Every structure is written in C-alpha cells, then in structure tokens.
Amino acid sequence: MTADASHGEAPPEFVQLLTPEGERVQHPDYDIDLTPEEIRGLYRDLVLVRRVDLEAVALQRQGELGIWASLLGQEAAQIGSGRALTEADMAFPTYREHGVAWCRGVDPVNLLGLFRGVNHGGWDPAEHNFHLYTIVIGSQTLHAVGYAMGIQRDGADAATIVYFGDGATSQGDVNESFIWASVFNAPVVFFCQNNQWAISEPLEKQSRIPLYRRASGFGFPGVRVDGNDVFACLAVTRKALADARSGQGPMLIEAFTYRMGAHTTSDDPTRYRVAAELEAWKLKDPIERVRSYMFKNQIADQEFFDAIDAEADDLGRDVRKRCLALPDPEPLAIFDHVYAEPHRLMDEERAQFGAYLEGFEG
C-alpha cells in the first residue's frame, strides 16, 4: 500500500493553488489568473450550494424528502469544475452533483423534487447541458463518452465532463468508458471526486494505486488535484476541457476530497469511520480557505461576507418554501416521456390506467 492511497495524506503530485490556510501557491503546469470579481463569485457559489444542501438534509429529516445525498465537503470540487464549463459543454452527473447543477443554472428545487419523489429530475438536460442525475453507479461514464464521440463527429467546439466517485472506479462501466474514450480520443473529461469512502468502503480496499494513475494504463493523462481547493479544481478542469476540445483526447482528474456527511441520509458514517479523520478534514474546509484568502488580500470585507450569508439564508428559506409547495405529479404524466414520439401502446396503457383511476370515488 502506498502512503498516498491512505486517508488524508497529501500526496506529492497534488495540484494545489490555495492552501487550507488560504495561502496562494504556484504550480508549474496549472495556474490561473482570477479577477477579484471572479473570486467573489466562486465564494458565493460555494456558500450558496452548501446552504441549499443543508436545507435539503433538514427537509429530509423532517420527512419532506425520501432521501438526500449531501455534498458537504465537496463544494470546491463541484464549483471549480462546474465553473470551468462553457455553455456548449455537456455534463453528466451522479446523484450528488448539486454544485455542478447550480453552475449549470438548474433550479435547486428541481433537485429536491427528484428526492421528494414528485419528478424524475424536472429539468431539461438539453436546455442546461446538464444530464439528469444518474443513480446507477458509473453508467453515466458510458453515456458521456458516447456523447463526446457525437461531438467529435459533429465537429463541435465542445467537450463533455462526467462525474463519478472513487467507488465507481471499480465498476466495469467506468473501465469500459476509459477504453472507448482512449481508443477514440473522445473529448471527455473524467472527473472523479475521490471522497475517500464508497458508502462504508474505504479507498484502500478499492485500489492499490492512486486513482489518477489508473489513466496511464488506459493511455491518457491523469492528474490529482486538491479537491477542496476551488482555484485548483477550476484551473485543472479548464485545462483538461480545453485540451479535449482541441482534439487532445480524454483526461482523468482525481479531485482528492472528503465526504463530510453521510453517504446519504440513510447512512450512519459513525459506524465505520473514526471521528479523528473527520476532524482532520474539517481543517481543510473548501470555503474557509477562500474566505481567509479574500480577507488577507482585501478582496472582500465583512460586509460582503454578511451579505452572502444573508443571501444564503434567503435562498434556504425560498428553497424550503417552494419544495413544500411542489405539486404532486399528474398520474398519467408517467406515460408522457417513455417514447419521444406518440406511441400506440403508450396511448392504450394511458387510457387503461385513466379508466382505472376513474373507477375510484372521490
């Protein structure tokens, strides 16, 4: 077992531009020049998605959502990579990419609707270039590679990015997608958020080598980035997407981060991981380091931070209110999108189900 596969060890190949203490550092291959306005924007994104996430956890605890997969701790990986996307790029998420959804302009209430069981996603993937959440582990990597091959054949100036976790790297689908992407030189960025835990399975039980090094076996570059550093995630993802768009093929980014919460609200992480590990990662919080950097460099003052906090609370209240007001779906709507075009069997089944529903009193 190599040292850098164990929990919390910062490996030597780690791309980092902002330390946990908020110090700006340089990297020879990846750098980024951000305006104060852009930095304030990133900070706002981080705080707001965390607030939405907290509200969703609370709503689940109050019986308003069936389940919720919290992104707590992974905000920087998601906002950094999400803000690297251009409008034409296409993103394929898992079920935890609330931060990327935010960057793609998806209304958070739509995410909540899925977990409340009143919609199947509720947003139009084509409108946002953000695919529906995928619950099956890793299958979206195949969709993303297929989509990327389509981009390639269209000659479009775009790339795809696909999100998955450390656990998904053990899936056949993910490995198959690596092979296809490599062989066809597809414009796809594999963005793996290594949050150290595949539900209760630690990373060292899943891989003998750091995940980013797997890429070399498939024939494309891999890089590990500090997943709690929004600057580094933005810089590395931007570069990877630009390479993909310019015909240089796929790349694997391993964002080294930590799932601060439970796998989902149905899980109790205290049963399988020790509190000391959580405490160590708290010190690497993705938001605190940006805040500290902004303070030190006079990019923002207390007034700014207070205003963002107030905005976050308003957003939380708004999301709660609109979530509770989500209407129950029309029962017959389940037939609407089974086929893209009118379909005789669907019409028949719709009519039968309608007649069945008509059979009830009241």
Add this chain to the structure above:
Amino acid sequence: MKEFKLPDVGEGLTEAEIVRWHVKVGDLVKVNQIIVEIETAKAVVELPCPFEGVVAALMADEGETVDVGRPIISVDDGTDAGPGPVSGVSGSDSERGAALNDDMVPSLPKEERQPVLVGYGVKMGTAKRRPRKPSPTGSAEPPARPSTEPSGEPSARSYAEPVARPSAEPVARPSAEPPTRSSAWKSEPVLTGTEAAVETIASPGRGAILAKPPVRKLARDLGVDLTALTGTGPQGSITRDDVHSAIDAPPAPATARAVRAGADEERIPVKGVRKATAQAMVTSAFTAPHVTEFLQVDVTETMDAVRRLRQLPDFAEVKVSPLLLVAKAVLVAARRYPMINAAWDEAAQEIVVKHYVNLGIAAATPRGLLVPNVKDAHALSLPDLARALGALAETARAGRTQPAEMAGGTITITNVGVFGVDAGTPILNPGESAILAFGQVRDMPWVVDGQIVPRKVCTLALSFDHRVVDGELGSLFLRDIGAMLQDPLRMLAWG
C-alpha cells in the same frame, strides 16, 4: 398549532426510539433547530424542527419507541387551525408509496423487513386505499363468472383467485376494447388495473383478500385456497409463508391452532444492538469451532487480596473488584501463551498472533450486550487497569460506548457471576480466539489438607477457537489463570 409527525429518516423504517429531547414545553423553536435525537435501526439522528413557534407539547417520552407517522411534538405557531398536513413524504405520499410497494415489490424471501443502506426496504406502513365506485352494473354482487371459462378449469375455484389466467381469450376484461396484441394475451396472464380492482372486491363475505401477485401465483400453483387463510403480513395480507404453512401443516383442529394466538405473547422487533448481537453470535458460533473447558477454583486468597488492595492509597480512587484480578490473571496468562491472544484470518489463511492485548469486557447495558475493550491492557499498571475497567463500565452503562471502543478486541472476559450464576459456555467475540466466563464467588465446602472447610469458590469457563487453540494450550491457559486466582502471588511470579 402544528404537529410534527415522526418521519421515515432512513428509507423504509417503520419506527424509531426517542433518545433525547432538546426542547421542552414553552421553549421557542426556530425552523431547523435540532429538537430531538432519535435512534432508528440504522442510526442515531437529530431531527430539525420544521416550524417556528412555541413548543406546546411533547407527545412521546424519551425511551419510547414511536411508529413513523405518529405526531411527536406540537408547536404553537400562531395559527389556530388544527394540525395541518405538514408531513410530505411521510404522510400521504409515503402511504401511496406503501401501497405501490405492497402491490409491486416482487417476491421477497422474508416478510420481515431488512434495514438497507441504499434503496427502499419493504414498506410495512398502513396503506389506505380510496373506496371504489360501485361496479358498472350497479350491483354489489361479485361479478358473474365469465362464461368463456374453459371447461378444463377446476370447478372449485374460489372467487378470490385471480381472474386472469393463461386462457385463450381475454376473459373478464370489462373494457370493451378488442385485444390488439392477442399473442401476448395468450401467452401471459396480464392483470390490468381494472382486473386487479375487480379481484380485490370479489371476495364474498369477508372483504378483500390481500396478497401480492407472486403469492397468488404460488397459491394457485400449490392449489391453496386463499380465502381459507389468515394473513400474517402487513394489513393482514397473505404471505408466502402463510401459503407454505397451509400445505405443510396438516389442517389442525381450529381450537388447537388458536390456543396461543392472543394477548399472552409479545413480539419484539429485532433491531439495533439486539440485531447486531444476534448476527455476531451466529457468525461466531458457525465460523469458529468452539470448545469450552471448566475449572472450579478456590479464590479465597484472591478475595483477601482484593480486600487488601482496597486499603492501599494507590487504589483509593478506583474500584477494586475480583474482576480486576481476573483481568490481570488473563493478561499474565496471555503473555505466557501468546497463541491464545490470536485471530484466525480465513481470507489470508493465516493466524494473526497479537503481541498486545485489547481486553474486552462483556457488559450488559440498557441497549443490550456490548463488548467494549481496554486498549493495550497489557501495558497498564494495576491501578490504571482498575481505572480503565471502571471507566469502560460507566461509559457502557450510560449508553455512550462508541463503535471504536468496541473494535479491535483481542480477548474477552464475561463476568456472568454478577448475575448470580456459576458458569456458562460463552460464545467468542468475532475475531477473537478465547473468552473467559467468570462465575459467581460463593462459599462452598472445599477440601484443604484433608479437611472439609468453607472456602470462597468460583467456576471459570474458557471457550476457545479450536482452529487456533489446541486442547492442551487452552487447558494450560485456564489452569494458570486458576492457579493465579488460587494464589495471587503467582501473578507477581509470572507477571
């Protein structure tokens, strides 16, 4: 006034225990303020309040197990309307979900629900169904048997059996549409919604027969009449087991069957610590071949040593019990025979000999059996060991034992003597190779130098994993512990 109903916080849970209230009547609460801690089969979780206002009533006590959907707190938010429909998923939606699951989850091996990490378990909640409109003929009679019934069908069919069957024609389809996919109708018994509905109202006299489609098929295959069965599943639905037992059991006289069906039995759900304990015990008992040996020991000298230790200033602040000296004896003996403090690694086909001792102490707690261990007990001085044992017992009794404190044990002592029994055959804590049961100490006639004299005597029982520990080694280990308790000076000599 608003009421907060206990939500299903973990996908398919039916109940939770109230562990601790964080608020009391009269407190001001805000939205998302933590109000209560609950323990489910999966986890201890904190529930945030969905309302802002003043706590009007706590409707469940700490320690009480509450069904999902029951109101647990009411909050005066200034509105005087009755309890509003505040619960989304746990309310009507989940009921609808329950109805769907009951109908549509395919055959599950057991009706007991299993807690799951992901995905929905089987719902056992109350499914409410809206009443159906009267049948189109306006008659409450069961629908007439379809005249097209093939003559080969058994004549004794009950109305409760599914109407659809692999027949040549789409029988009993009230809708007049012609079957457009006749081949499918021929080959597959398809229940459309209308047919299913006809079926549930078709049982004369006793309301709907509830059974999932796979259970109905099983009954049909086995020739069991569902109307003759009493369901034991949710809402009295008939389960696979009900169908099987209808065939297995010869039709006993009704009186015999009804003897113990009533109020003098209590059914306790297996969950939480009980469930974990049961699994650990079964795993251990069926993976490690257990051998248990017994030894009666005269512990008069040990009891005297305990009394004298208590008077030493070093032990003024700590509890000195016979268990302390038993623990010390186990530590000394484990050092003499390291193989006893080992683990069988099936996967690696290796025996892992531990050169440290994490000494487990089985503790009866309000939450059930827990086996926390004293880490690196071999390196502790006697006062430190006494302190560690005391702290461990106190934590366990307070219910605050953390998973980490129970992990990594290497050998265990179970103090069955505190319950007033002499001996037992203890089951190994999984991952360990030996466990010592320490029986009660009592006055017994004992032969000393040819004379029968009253002495303090106790029984030691040692179970060991026979894959790791041979009979000889186990016997030597037990004999040495006995010798040390008979004459505590030996602890010094061997320690």
